[in-house]
Amino acid sequence: MDFAQLPVAVIGSGPVGLAAAAHLLARNETPIIFEAGSRVADSVQRWGHVRLFSAxxxxxxxxxxxxLIGAGWQTPNLAEFPTGAELVRDYLQPLAQLPQIQLHLKFNSKVVAITRLGLDKLKNAGRATTPFVLTIETVGATHQIYAKAVIDASGTYRNPNPLGVAGVPALGETAANNQIYYGIPDILGNDRARYANRSVAVVGSGHSAFNALLDLAELAEQAPETSVTWIMRRGQVDAALYGGGANDQLVQRGLLGGRVEQLVASGRFKLVTGFGIERITQAEGKLDLQAGERQLTGFDQLIATTGFRPDLSMLSEIRLDLDAAVESPRVLAPLIDPNEHSCGTVRPHGAEELQQPEPNFYIVGMKSYGRAPTFLMRTGYEQVRSVVAALVGDWQAAREVQLVLPETGVCKTQFGGEACCGTTPTRSEILLQL
Known part of the structure; x- marks a missing residue:
């Protein structure tokens, strides 16, 4: 087996995974892309009805x-805001259908384990030059492939956080699963009947909650018996909750929070703060929620917009150095930890910050953020540009990371207290701060 001639395995065919494949091809490397679903960017297509707040x-x-341009593709209007479905239809699907990518794209191929050929996690000798072995579950079969490097861009969408306040499912949550939606349902479309004229609770306080609340408010205008309660764990509502408004350089992101704030002020739905769900009980088809001595009762449906977390089960034999809390690469964690950093932006980072003790293994994209929110696609694109440069030995390009993202207008960070995510420091400044 010629190690140098092995492909680079890319896990996931979403925006960042396909970008990684494109960068590998541009560097004369062979990618092999594994998609667990039956279609390109399967996770994105699950929230295809949602409009992105980034143009x-x-x-x-x-x-x-x-x-794409080389194949005759026409660039969309860069000022427009696509839905998830439009992102797939107008960009990701054409990219996946390019012959040089389509040849290496494997659908219905779930990576369930990654290790080194003949080596478990404990063994040191020859590790860097020993092929990776990926165990792949396909329809009705399991097989293995070899790779010289692995880029894990599998995302987090298939692994939502539970409603339970302590990070595990609340008592009774699993039993109530058929009345809980994790993510953003298609409230005004395919899922309309599930929520129209029902008592609905939205749990969470981020942009996903905003999207669900806005759709429910519109639904309530058409179906007046629709009752909406917004539940969050945080004890108080401040200006930062709703975002930067007019100061947000992503205009649509700023508008989201402002519209929800107006709905709260007008009494369009009930707001409950400081409520960490400990127990969910069912009675006569309704769900009751308990947090300590407090109770909320009589819900037909719950929408859990409580975020996502990485699934690390397939990496049990990979040497990882992840932050104990955020579950992102350890060097990246202080830049994105929501306990310390509320910006929607993040300082420049690339292969050096993402590298693991396992040589030539990288976690990129949303999964690289662990449990932290506010990931933007542009961040992932710069990550894979740097990572692929590192994999081919071009460390000068790998270290020349440039990431300029739109400011949120709201930022609280351990590097400077209250700010607006203004200037972006250089890599040397970051290392000094760390």
Missing amino acids: WEFNIDPVAEQL
Whole structure:
């Protein structure tokens, strides 16, 4: 087996995974892309009804764009805001259908384990030059492939956080699963009947909650018996909750929070703060929620917009150095930890910050953020540009990381207290701060 001629395995065919494949091709490397679903960017298609708050200009990888243009693709209007479905239809699907990518794209192929050939996690000798072995579950079969490097861009969407306040499912949550939706349902479309004229609780306080609340408010205008309660764990509502408003450089992101704030002020739905769900009970088809001595009762449906977390089960034999709390690469964690950093932006980072003790193994994209929110696609594109440069030995390019993201207008960070995520420091400044 010629180690140098092995492919680079890419896990996931979402925006960041396909960008990684494009960068590998541009560097004369062979990718092999594994998608657990039956279609390109399967996770994105599950929230295809949701409109992104970032315009096309932030959602197209430059190297992927050049491949597409070379095949006659027309760039979308960069000022428009695509839905998830439009992102797939107008960008990711054409990218996946390019012959040089389609040849290496494997659907219905779930990676369930990654290790080194003949080595478990404990063994040191020859590890860096021993092929990775990926165990793949396909329809009706399991097989293994070899790779010289692995880029894990599998995301987190398939692994939502539970409603339970302590990070595990609340008592009774699993039993109530058929009345709980994790993520953003298609409230005004396919899922309308599930919520119209029902008592609905939205749990969470981020942008996903905003989207669900806005759709429910519109639904309530059409179906007046729809009752909406917004539940969050945080004890108080402050200006930061609703975002930067007019100061947010992503205009649509700023508008989301402002519209929800207006709905709260007008009494369009009930707001409950400081409520950490400990128990969910069912009675006559309704759900009752308990937090200590407090109770909320009589819900037909719950929408859990409580975020996502990485599934690390397939990496049990990979040497990882992850932050104990955030579950992101350890060096990246202080830059994105929501306990310390409320910006929607993040300082420049690439292969050096993402590298693991396992040589030539990288976690990128949303999964690289662990449990932290506010990931933007442009961040992932710069990550894979740097990572692929590192994999081919071009460390000068790998270290020249440039990441300029739109400011949120609201930022609280351990590096400077209250701020607006203004200037972006250099890599040397970051290392000094760490």
